[in-house]
Amino acid sequence: MGLKTAALKKSIWVFHVACSPCNNCDIEILDLLTPRFDIERFGIVLVGSPRHADALLITGVANRHVTPRLIETYRATSKPCVCFLFGACASGGTFFKGGYNVPKPVDEIILEEDPNAIIVYIPGCPPKPEAMIAGVVKALSVL
Amino acid sequence: MLVFNYLVFPGLLFATVAGLLTWWFDRKVTARVQYRVGPPWYQCFADVVKLLGKEVVLPENARRTGFLLAPITAVAASALVAAMLGVYNMNYGTGFVGDIIVFWYLLAIPSIMLILGGAASGNPLASVGSAREIKLLLSYELPFIIVLTMAILKAGTLSLGGIIEYQVGHGPILYSLSGVLGFIVALICVQAKLGLVPFDIPEAETELGGGVIYDYSGAALGAFKLSKGILFYTLPIFLITVFWGGIKIGDGWGILWAVLKYVLIIALITLIRNTNPRLRIDQAMRFFWGKLTLLAIIAFILSAIGI
Ligand code: SF4
Numbered sequence: 001m002g003l004k005t006a007a008l009k010k011s012i013w014v015f016h017v018a019c020s021p022c023n024n025c026d027i028e029i030l031d032l033l034t035p036r037f038d039i040e041r042f043g044i045v046l047v048g049s050p051r052h053a054d055a056l057l058i059t060g061v062a063n064r065h066v067t068p069r070l071i072e073t074y075r076a077t078s079k080p081c082v083c084f085l086f087g088a089c090a091s092g093g094t095f096f097k098g099g100y101n102v103p104k105p106v107d108e109i110i111l112e113e114d115p116n117a118i119i120v121y122i123p124g125c126p127p128k129p130e131a132m133i134a135g136v137v138k139a140l141s142v143l
Numbered sequence: 144m145l146v147f148n149y150l151v152f153p154g155l156l157f158a159t160v161a162g163l164l165t166w167w168f169d170r171k172v173t174a175r176v177q178y179r180v181g182p183p184w185y186q187c188f189a190d191v192v193k194l195l196g197k198e199v200v201l202p203e204n205a206r207r208t209g210f211l212l213a214p215i216t217a218v219a220a221s222a223l224v225a226a227m228l229g230v231y232n233m234n235y236g237t238g239f240v241g242d243i244i245v246f247w248y249l250l251a252i253p254s255i256m257l258i259l260g261g262a263a264s265g266n267p268l269a270s271v272g273s274a275r276e277i278k279l280l281l282s283y284e285l286p287f288i289i290v291l292t293m294a295i296l297k298a299g300t301l302s303l304g305g306i307i308e309y310q311v312g313h314g315p316i317l318y319s320l321s322g323v324l325g326f327i328v329a330l331i332c333v334q335a336k337l338g339l340v341p342f343d344i345p346e347a348e349t350e351l352g353g354g355v356i357y358d359y360s361g362a363a364l365g366a367f368k369l370s371k372g373i374l375f376y377t378l379p380i381f382l383i384t385v386f387w388g389g390i391k392i393g394d395g396w397g398i399l400w401a402v403l404k405y406v407l408i409i410a411l412i413t414l415i416r417n418t419n420p421r422l423r424i425d426q427a428m429r430f431f432w433g434k435l436t437l438l439a440i441i442a443f444i445l446s447a448i449g450i
Contacts, residue, residue, distance in 0.1 A: 010189035038179040043186050048352030049202060051360035054193070078198045078360035131169035
């Protein structure tokens with residue numbers, strides 16, 4: 001493990017991509033910043049621009065309008081980067097799957113853009129903040 | 144020797160280590176204030192090393208040369224200030240007439256590079272950030288230069304080495320009414336120079352998503368963070384040197400005393416940062432050109448009549 005990877009593991013900057021979620025997942029994400037969970041102690045920080053990010057936190061199903069924006073955001077992120085599919089919607093599509101406005105599941109969209117993308121699924125509706133932390137730990141172990 | 148001074152001891156390397164540790168201190172105290180645990184001590188080093196190792200995405204409509212040169216110039220200028228300050232504090236005799244003006248210019252360069260870099264990146268959010276940074280620069284430089292003039296007038300010399308020597312003989316400038324007022328003004332200007340809350344208007348994470356540095360990624364962003372880290376160390380030392388008698392490296396207790404002063408200034412900066420919301424740019428301009436400039440002029444007049 002080089003110095004670069006070691007540093008990356010200690011400092012993951014996250015950009016939150018809301019692909020039309022129902023907003024419940026987003027609230028759970030904000031919980032991570034509160035004193036109870038405080039993910040800054042692991043060096044995880046929410047940033048405002050995809051260019052600064054090491055991880056994209058994708059919530060919701062990508063509908064027809066959002067899909068091109070999601071691809072743009074993925075391209076704008078500087079590599080290496082990890083995609084967290086947060087919530088049942090993003091990981092599997094749940095009951096929105098096959099809907100007229102949902103062309104493809106999120107993971108297929110990203111794999112089409114970059115076949116080597118690292119994707120982590122965090123199921124739950126919405127997932128608990130602990131699940132998110134567990135997902136980050138798993139992602140870090142494969143880096 | 145010059146190269147060593149610039150690259151290693153008071154310059155780039157030392158200032159980076161000291162500055163990033165200071166930045167961590169600031170983040171940790173902020174976390175404790177918010178009842179969180181906060182990042183571990185190596186957090187800022189991890190951030191910078193990670194950024195330096197990442198890919199630089201060049202935006203499609205960016206001006207490449209300016210976009211990539213701006214962060215490097217910012218680091219070079221801030222490291223130069225750190226090196227010069229360190230050398231001046233180690234032997235008081237060095238320095239030349241008018242070097243305090245050179246310091247003033249060099250301290251403005253990182254902000255100017257942020258403006259140029261933001262404008263060169265061709266991003267609308269970054270250009271809004273650049274416009275705000277220009278306004279902020281114009282507003283805080285006025286009171287800052289007035290209080291510097293006050294220090295120059297008191298010491299009767301235009302060189303920083305001379306100002307330190309004057310303070311060795313007559314006691315620090317801070318220990319007088321005009322000195323206290325001037326120090327307060329300079330401290331608030333330093334807050335704005337560092338781009339910390341309440342003056343983080345050009346970066347404004349929540350509304351501009353990073354503002355001037357919106358389109359920077361990887362190593363270029365890392366260089367900007369590095370320059371901010373170096374300024375985190377340099378600006379408090381500059382304040383100590385101009386107003387608080389400098390760092391007496393020669394005698395035994397000098398270093399400890401200097402570290403205490405340094406920690407006190409950082410604590411004040413963190414306190415201001417944690418107790419204030421972000422200002423709008425027009426409020427910030429009114430504050431700097433109105434109240435703060437008035438305070439600076441009062442300090443100047445008081446020092447002219449010798450109080
Ligand atoms: S996974 Fe559940 S909570 Fe999250 S966006 Fe979908 S429906 Fe909402």
